Amino acid sequence: MTTLSVDKVSVQLGPRPALTDVSLSLKGGDFIGLIGPNGAGKSTLIKSILGLVPSTGTLAINGRLLAKLDAPERAKLLSYVPQERDVAWPLSVEKVVALGRTPYLQPMRGLTDRDGARVEEAMAEADVLVLRDRLLSELSGGERARVLIARALAQDTPILLADEPTAGLDPSHQISLMKVLAGLAQRGRIVVASLHELSLAARWCTRLVLLDRGRVAADGAPQHVLTEANIAEVYGISAFLQQSAKGLIVQPLDTI
Amino acid sequence: MSYRLLLAALAVLVVLLFAISLLIGPAGLDVGTSIAGLLNGDNEAARLVMREIRLPRAILGLAIGATLGLSGAVLQGYLRNPLADPGVLGISASASLGAVIALYTGLSGAFALALPLMAMGGAVAAVVLIQLLSGTHAGTLTLILSGVAITSLSGALTSLALNLSPNPFAAVEILFWMLGSLADRSMLHVYLSLPFMLAGWVMLFALGRALDALTLGADVASSMGIRLRRTQWLAVLGTAASVGAATAVAGSISFVGLIVPHLLRPLVGAQPSRLLTASALGGAALLLASDIATRIIAPGRDLKLGVLTAIVGAPFFLWLVIKNRRNVL
Amino acid sequence: MIIRATLIAVRLAARINGRGVRLLAAACAAVMLAGSMAAHADAPPRRVVSMNLCTDQLAMLMADEGQLRSVSHLAIDPESSVLAEQARRFPINHGLAEEIFMMKPDLILSGTFTNRASIAMLKRLGFRLEEFPPSYSFPEIREQMLRMGRLLHREARAQELIGELDRQLAAIPEWIHGGRRPLAALHYANSYTSGSGTLASAIVERSGFENLGSRLGLTGMVRLPLEVLVNSAPDLIIGGLRPGTAPALAYQTFEHPALRAVLDGGELTSIPDRYWICGAPFTAQAVRLLSAHAPVLKAERGAAK
Secondary structure, three states: OOEEEEEEEEEEEOOEEEEEEEEEEEEOOOEEEEEOOOOOOHHHHHHHHHOOOOOEEEEEEOOEEHHHOOHHHHHOOEEEEOOOOOOOOOOEHHHHHHHHHHHHOOOOOOOOHHHHHHHHHHHHHOOOHHHOOOEHHHOOHHHHHHHHHHHHHHOOOOEEEEOOOOOOOOHHHHHHHHHHHHHHHHOOOEEEEEOOOHHHHHHHOOEEEEEEOOEEEEEEOHHHHOOHHHHHHHHOEEEEEEEEOOEEEEEEEEEO | OOHHHHHHHHHHHHHHHHHHHHHOOOOOOOHHHHHHHHHOOOOHHHHHHHHHHHHHHHHHHHHHHHHHHHHHHHHHHHHOOOOOOOOOOOHHHHHHHHHHHHHHOOHHHHOOOHHHHHHHHHHHHHHHHHHHHHOOOOOHHHHHHHHHHHHHHHHHHHHHHHHHOOOOOHHHHHHHHHHOOOOOOOHHHHHHHHHHHHHHHHHHHOOHHHHHHHOOOHHHHHHOOOOHHHHHHHHHHHHHHHHHHHHHHHOOOOOHHHHHHHHHHHHHOOOHHHHHHHHHHHHHHHHHHHHHHHHHHOOOOOOOHHHHHHHHHHHHHHHHHHHOHHHHO | OHHHHHHHHHHHHHHOOOHHHHHHHHHHHHHHHHHHHHHHHOOOOOOEEEOOHHHHHHHHHHOOOOOEEEEEHHHHOOOOOOOHHHHOOOOEEOOOHHHHHHOOOOEEEEEOOOOHHHHHHHHHOOOOEEEEOOOOOHHHHHHHHHHHHHHOOOHHHHHHHHHHHHHHHHHOOOOOOOOOOOEEEEEOHHHEEEOEOOHHHHHHHHOOOEEHHHHOOOEOEEEOOHHHHHHOOOOEEEEOOOOOOOOOHHHHHHHOHHHHHHHOOOOOEOOOHHHOOOOOOOHHHHHHHHHOHHHHHHHHHHHHO
């Protein structure tokens, strides 16, 4: 089973610390929701795991230190779904998804049959097969978000990191997206997503990590993290909480 | 149209234009004499005209066109901006400045390689400056303004260098450096520039996969195993080497690198890596055609190449600005 | 820099020809004729100022002691002026109306291409101004010399100089051999050449050559594309108009491999510019220098056969 260990990771962005001594231990099957207010360090944590920002501390996958892996090796372990859904050029959905095979391509060669098969599977998993010939630039936000997940899936990595994948989507698209991500975790991957919608996080994630000013404020099952006290402490708001058959319902009420 | 078919069609077009370029000239040789002059040396005069005057001109037209098309495609892909082009960004203008300094101070007379090397130095300076001013996520406005600033400054310094020359002809030669020409180039110019252009092409063609990945942004590209630092170096040095060498022998020729990738992008499914080969061929075809046109429109008058490319290119550029207005403001 | 640019303008002007210029020259000549008739009756001019390299040199050759008061700055440039040494004895002017006004001349000599603004100003100020068009042929040189002689009241000296010119020319044998004359191409900066109706062409032809520009039907000073020059396979290439040694693209064709191949290891033939910028007695010197190349070529061709 895949394991990702984050040990005392700190990130300094400019004069202020963006992350301070963050330690987490993640395993295959986990669907981790990173929650916390704006500026808490959610995106920074994702980028530090990807190696996109310089960090101190130790990051290891299956016991191998990430710092010792070169870029293509790392790319076979970690894939990334960015918050921005713009593409520079009007590429078709299929071509965008196929970009996920970049780490596997041989020099001067195109996609192999095996690459093609992985692209098909990824499109099926993210439910974008019907969109394959459309241009990404013509799609709705929800469709684009799923295409970018399919792109990450085509990269065929045991760990997938998504930065605010549900931002700006309508409820229906939010739910279908969370279902896709939850399904990926169920099939053995580690899925990490930063989220602002606490109910979505509570409903679909197996585990939540609450960040507050660069530190881990709480870590565990949703009902243990999303308590009135934690929400008041970190977000500065009161909230209505109720356990239901479909999971915990969180309704923010007012600022304190 | 399939990608292979497109490349084949462009290649045929380039070969055809290359041949026409060899057959057109003020000496008015007939086709038979021209081919004989090119292949065997019986007719001394025809041999000289074909091998020493027209052949280098056609080779340079092809190579410089390919350089401009290719570097335009790379710059657009790398900066993720459809308005990038060596001319618009001021790379050609600053390469001109380097070449002018090398030539008019007599440096290149003492050391021939100084000409392409100084031009490349100018080009590197421009690319580095653009990077400093606008970064890789350049907004269109920043990018164009940087280009305007670099072009104006280089143009002014070029003009200054030419005016300071004690040679009375130097001052009017600013036309050549600003608009470019292939008239009366020789094989010496080919030997001086082609190796650097080839080296630049190797670096630029190596960028195909990275440019594809960059379509989704630098972070995603990096997460897919693209080494951004290496990509940046290849883009900077490849552009500088090829555009610098091209400018050193033909002056700065604008808009080829802008138009060609645009026209061909829809035909390759917008994929940056496929655009590279297509744009190189397209650029070669466009420049050969422009150079042929200068000889047909005004034979014997040394009409500057940049005049034609700008007449076609500038309105095209405006159209692009209008199309991209949303992103510009 | 400015001096050099002016120099070029003068040199170009000296070789330019065109119908317009011819007409202008004719018109000027008519006006001048009237003027000179009047002058003839008067006393000889005592304060003559020349503003043009060619009138400078003619005036220096003909003027009586003390008659010529100033020559132009180009006259002291040894590259353009045959009489540079002699010119140093005179005060120099730069063709500016103000400095010439201060010299209070009773006769101003200028070329038809000399600074138009200054000339218009001097005419308005009421000075007597005589304009000399460039000479495009040997008969025109003789006419100009006669006219200068009349203006300076030095007709005898003019006749003497014309006689000298004719004697020198007569000493240079005409190319009388049968068959083809050797072909000479004039090749200036920026691939310019002189066609028919120019002094350069007249010199080349009097030296025993056929001028390529004339053969191709070109008139005046025009561009001759390098490949046309090479394709014509001239026997001799005369490089000219190369002021200064600072590098410029204008001279790139001088080093072009195709041109070098036509020269077949030889060099461009160079006749000092000063001998053929102006039509004057020393124009014969240009002919003499150039004609020296003709027999050599003939011998070479003979050896080749």
